[in-house]
Amino acid sequence: MTAANACPLCEQEGGEVLWRNTELRVVHTDEETLYPGLCRVIWNAHVAEFSDLTATQRHMLMDVVTCVEHVMRTMLAPTKMNLASLGNQVPHLHWHLIPRYSDDAHFPQPIWSPALRPVAPALLEARQAQAQKLRTGIMQALASLAI
């Protein structure tokens, strides 16, 4: 990738947009089939690194990340939340917010490590159903966020 116009997060939303302002968007994705509810907070402009932002931009971005994390914790009661900004493959600033459970496929390892166990389809379906409600909860919480 050599230019912003070859960047998938410049060309596409990167998931179902739950909320956006001029600087960033919050998306829900079902790409990660083992992790229903996984959300991303994506900076709209093509910026590679967190420290490329101004302090005001960073604080606003992390206020949104925190709001989404808080809703996930309240509605999903995960064992742990995981936050990560990697971007090795897509160097366009985005945060992954991943709800983790002690019985998920990789716990306590990161989701990028080899899977440790299978996850029963019924459990995944139940979490997918929760994720549908989560999206509404996140949209409501972000709508009332004073930014």
Added chain:
Amino acid sequence: MTAANACPLCEQEGGEVLWRNTELRVVHTDEETLYPGLCRVIWNAHVAEFSDLTATQRHMLMDVVTCVEHVMRTMLAPTKMNLASLGNQVPHLHWHLIPRYSDDAHFPQPIWSPALRPVAPALLEARQAQAQKLRTGIMQALASLAI
């Protein structure tokens, strides 16, 4: 782990302390032998999730993360910086700051995925030498951070 007094980040520093204030500490670790220069920013109190902090605490924490990331970028010129707060094994709030290079063991995958290639010992030694200078640079930068 059921209590703060069984937590390794309550009992130990978690690496060589480069800087600290009453709320947090910045440590350098050579535990991750494939990733010289890897630093952690650790909240001193036993708090599990980022969203457990107040807005003022979060902003200060990420200002320090950003300062350390900026020094790493300036002194190491990594291909990409990776930031992550996972804590599945040690649920005591800490951020990993990982300099990544296109020729490191896992790039472009996360460092927790299976290794993709060996790294020549001479390259690791050169990066270990850089990491020694990085520590001084981080200490200087944090000393002048107005927090």
